[in-house]
Amino acid sequence: MSTAVLRARGVRKSFGHTEVLSGIDLDVTSGETVVVLGPSGSGKSTFLRCVNLLESLDAGRITVDGRDVGYDVRNGRLHELAPNEIARRRRDIGMVFQQFNLFPHMTALENIVEAPIAVLGEGRREATARAVQLLAEVGLAGREKAYPRQLSGGQQQRVAIARALAMRPKLMLFDEPTSALDPELVGEVLVTMKKLATAGLTMIVVTHEISFAREAADRVVFMDDGQVVEQGTPEQVIDDPQHERTRAFLSRFL
């Protein structure tokens, strides 16, 4: 039986007077690839950022691997954690950003080894060997010494994926990983992500790539207006959507 890596219950979030998330319930089990679809402004990126607490929650609860990222449970109540403890709990959650967010003053290799050495306390040699191997896995063998600006967008995003993988995350979050890429570079990133999905990494992917959802997702979640409208297998949600809003959204991609 597979266990729940992520469990979200009644997650609410507002920016000013605008409610972006109006009660999200979502479970992700170990090894599952969940693709979140939805129109812009539907709250899917915000939800992803709530998972590793880049955004705080207003209400509800999210646990990763059974623990709240930002809170401890004591005497039947949640207690806010100190920043360094939150940092410790983020280690197990990898994130890939729309804008890559590679560190521009470091080479591809330095980008990857920084956190394993600083956060996990790995030795430099060990971390370097693994980084070289990870770069090869994302198809960038030999580009260890390249600075981010010397790489194409697709290559930068693959370095960012390798950087997140170097922390051996239990859960990977992809926040529109191909939206900032030129169309001809989207494919190489999606191929890398499909390999990870096949290899059994637990992934939540926010994307507009319907074809990726169809080919790589175990489950597709459709969000609109801060709510989960429907979810199911790619065949159910993409080919036979039950809700009018899902149909309206998908029709734009046909």
Add this chain to the structure above:
Amino acid sequence: MATTVQEAPPAGVNLDVRNASRRKHPWRWLSALVVLVFAAQLVTMLVTNENFGWDVVYSWLRAESIMRGLGVTLMLTVVAMVIGVVLGVLLAVCRISANPLLRGAAGVYIWFFRGTPTLVQLIFFYNLSALLPQLNLGIPFGPVFASFDTNTLITPLLAAILGLGLNEGAYMAEIVRGGLLSVDPGQKEAGQALGMTNTRIMKRIILPQAMRFIVPPTGNQVISMVKATALVSVIALSDLLYTAQSIYNRTFETIPMLIVVCLWYLAVTSVLYVVQSFIERHYNRGARHQPASFWDFLRIRPKGSAA
């Protein structure tokens, strides 16, 4: 299809931009001539006007007292800048922290020290004993462990260091803050997502990138500080200027002594300009635009310009 076939441009060596005749710049030549005339006038004056007293300048240029004054000036610059930079980083971090109390306190500090003249601050510190005759170390409103006489504690040197350093901290804070804010917020998020602590993110991710924006203005601050130390001559600290003043008060060779002072300030600031350009290049690793080479200012036709 009835399209008009455009006549092919005649082939020929002369119709290649490589062989195009360059644009003429008559105004540049004219202005160069004007500058030359002024320069010649200046040189003539420097040589013929005996009031410059070049022999006096030469004899005092490396006199021991002057060298000691220069030493004080350099030491003051270094100490005040170190205090300024450390204080500036701390204030800048306070200024952008989530804690409203820290933000407010740093804001008030910067407001006060930038809002009053450095000269007044120096004199204020020098006369601190008039305000607080005793400085006590102990628990606020509680027992006192040690007590100092302000007049013996605050020497002119300490007053100068405090005045210049605390003042510099306020200016550096704004420079550092600007640098920190210029780093894309996504960088911090990437660090957070990797489980790095805030201190680590600041040290390894944000500060190194902010350096590119902090170093050039800091270089200017150092150069300004070299010159600002001349202010301490009002509190009778024997820096370069005060030493020269005490000499010409005796010998009445005012102009030659001031020239000695200027030559030394120029020598120091020139060296600093060179150092600054090298440091700037170091922090530009991975950046799109490499800074111009230090010697580029000597080029008449800048590299890469069309005309």
